[in-house]
Amino acid sequence: MTTVLETCRIPPPQGGAAELFLPLSFFDMMWLHFNTTRRLIFYRHPCSEVEFSNTIVPNLKHTLSLTLQHYLPVAGNLLYPLHTDASKPVYRYISGDSVSLTIAVSGLDFEELVANHARESDQFYDLLPRTPKMAEEENYQIVPLISLQVTLFPGRGICVGLSNHHSLSDGRSILGFMKAWAMISKSGDDEVFVSRNGEYMPFFERTVCKDSRRLNGIFWDVMKKIPFQPAATHPLPTNRVRASFILHQSNIKTLKNLILSARPNIDRVSTFVVAAAYVWTTLAKSLGPAGDEDEVFIFGADARGRRNALFDPPLAVNYFGNCLGGRVVRVEHRKLVAEDGFVVAAEAIGDEMKAKIYDGDEFLKSPENLLTEMAKCKDIRALGITGSPKLDFTEADFGWGEAEKVEFLSLDGAGYLMSLFNSRDGDLAVGMSLTKEEMETFASMFAIGLYM
Template sequence: MTTVLETCRIPPPPSAAAELSLPLSYLDVTWVHFIPIRRLIFYDHPCSESEFLNTIVPQLKQSLSLTLKHYLPVAGNLLYPSDTARKPIIRYVAGDSVPLTIAVSDNDFEHLTANYPRDADQFYDYMPMIPPTTDGDECKVVPVFALQATLFPSRGVVIGFANHHVLGDASSIVGFVKAWAEINRLGGGSKSFSVENLPVFDRELINDPCGWDQVNWEVMREIPFTPPPSSFPIPTDRVRATFTLNCTDLEKLKKTCPIQISSFVAATSYAWSCLAKSGDAVGEAAENGGMDCFSFVVEVRGRADPPVPASYFGNCLSSAMVKVERRRLAGEEGFAVAAEEIGRVIRERVNRKEEVLRCMQNWPESFEILKGIRAVGVSGSPKFDLGAADFGWGEARKVEVLSIDGEKYSMSLSKSRGAGGGLEVGLSLEKKRMEAFVAIFAQGLANVSY
């Protein structure tokens, strides 16, 4: 059972700026209608409930407030105008704050942090709900962030957070969490945050010579605005599991492929082909005219023209999509087929600056293409290692991405926390589909050799 001990709101310190308003770039606008991103970070940190409430929680509150001084948009709101001739903005004003829930749980920490399939619904005990949307002055006021800290006495601590994607991409949100963790670990002193790490909010850094800002908004404004859900998507009717591809596994997969591929391509191609095979195993019909689709986003701060600073806080993503016939993807050579196609798209679009930037500026076309298509997506990236956020308790034991629960299929991808290194793929599937996937995934690796 999980018990909520406290709900509070944490504002930036009084020394913070009184107001900050950020217009949405055309790269932010793309995410206005998406559901919140939900993540859990599990830490091994045995302590008593008394220590948690009297020492850890006050430290978390203080360090969070100090961090928000540098990340004011996190404490702010999305203002979505009633008159869509005007574009939304993210605004912070003095008095805004981040909701924080404090809880304690006697549930099985070892079970929750395992890799084998577990009921997906149980993880929502540790996830905060973003506060409901309210009506403001000719606009909807949409909170964009929420936090929860849950103690498992004598075992560990879980930090759960939810954010509206319009607030920022993985680079931005992971940067905020790592900054909070650093300030907490170092005690909140003046040396807890280096000037080099300060986030940059200037939307003028997103070059828009062709006026894509207005074009994208013309598309997105036609979609009726629906506030983020006021409840979690449970029952999910799903189970969650984590699949590790250690460095040896990845090297074996790479050597079976006729072209040179990266670890990202090896991991996602293998998981995608296993998903197709498991779909066939449970009788799932192919969609999209017999085609299976795989989509992923690309962080493009360094590819933009001119380049955007790595510390830019917001969305700076492009997209890519791969299509393969289901019969080929689910066939004996499915992994190689997937790897060749994903690799080709990366070479021809992602690694060619002019092509990936064109995709940045062509969200309306991409949005239309995605309508009605059941695509497997990727959430997260090993490049942004959320599990490395150290609050003073060491690196995380486990990271779970709850936003992959849903109607469509998606996988999370992160660095493995195990001794063998490599990558971890997280999946949320119906029980029968997961049983089939587990067997296919293990058998496929067993058959791979140098």
């Protein structure tokens, strides 16, 4: 259904830096074995194959090269040591490195792909680039950090697919790269981007915190004991369906009022808390009994520009890399599925955020504790979250307008993961990937819960 027209390598322009080495921080090491993040960004932009091949593709290639000169690590590789006791992983760019770009045309149904109802997950992988295979060089495995695919749906739209190694960066940094490429593509050169560098220019230096050496050692001691096996970009068959669920502003207001009426002493109820708690409790009810054991909700908080226990001053808002402080919330299953389970979940998430994130003396305090907390979650049913309304990939405008839809294919992995993003009409969209049977039950309970 999808035909690859070409796969090429796009390097930064000649004349730039000959090489760049970046050590991994403990933030980055945390994600070494959560290998691949996969996103698809859909644009409603009707055009012909001739216009696509003769105008759009040459511009995308040219502007991708211009963008990479400002994002050299993206064009480089992860060097993972074959002998982990002798050295640590590092990011390296050297002259000649490049990014894989695939150009394709698809006969898949564009309208079906951007719809909200349950659809077979496997079909979306036609639109995702295949990451080049690892190579070996002296004492290192060489792992490409990013690959891209641009797919035309003739007369309908365009999809930009992105696959990146998770250790390279979190969502904010990748969004910065995509918005930079889009801005440069829309204008045809990088003058606008450079003129606004105070807002957009990435900052790569690995700022050393007062505890960096100890923390880097702790995280590396744990990560190096896990066999390094980059995940396949196309883990097929997924045996999943994916769907999006809309929380309208009226729904969010009603849910906030429900929490405040039950817990009037709560200081603040955010949209994030409402959405996370509602999805968590709906999922717990739809999956059925989990005994008297706890269930877990795992989320991250961006540490950039936020007062915290490690960095003074805080890390720059344009810092490129991973910069998330992880939090784990535990609630007994029987409490989650009780009549007031939604309120209980919201209170638990809100309390964790207030105590461990909003309090700058506690945020990022003893981050190594997360390793122990995550180990304890191994055999417990857990829901994680990716994406954020504050990180809006639909804003990456290549000249085709804002994106119609964003799909996070990373949801298809083992366990349970939700995505959270803005829908085009200003409401909030929740993405889920479940088995067909699980999705039918979840969808029914999601709708019923909003109108009880």
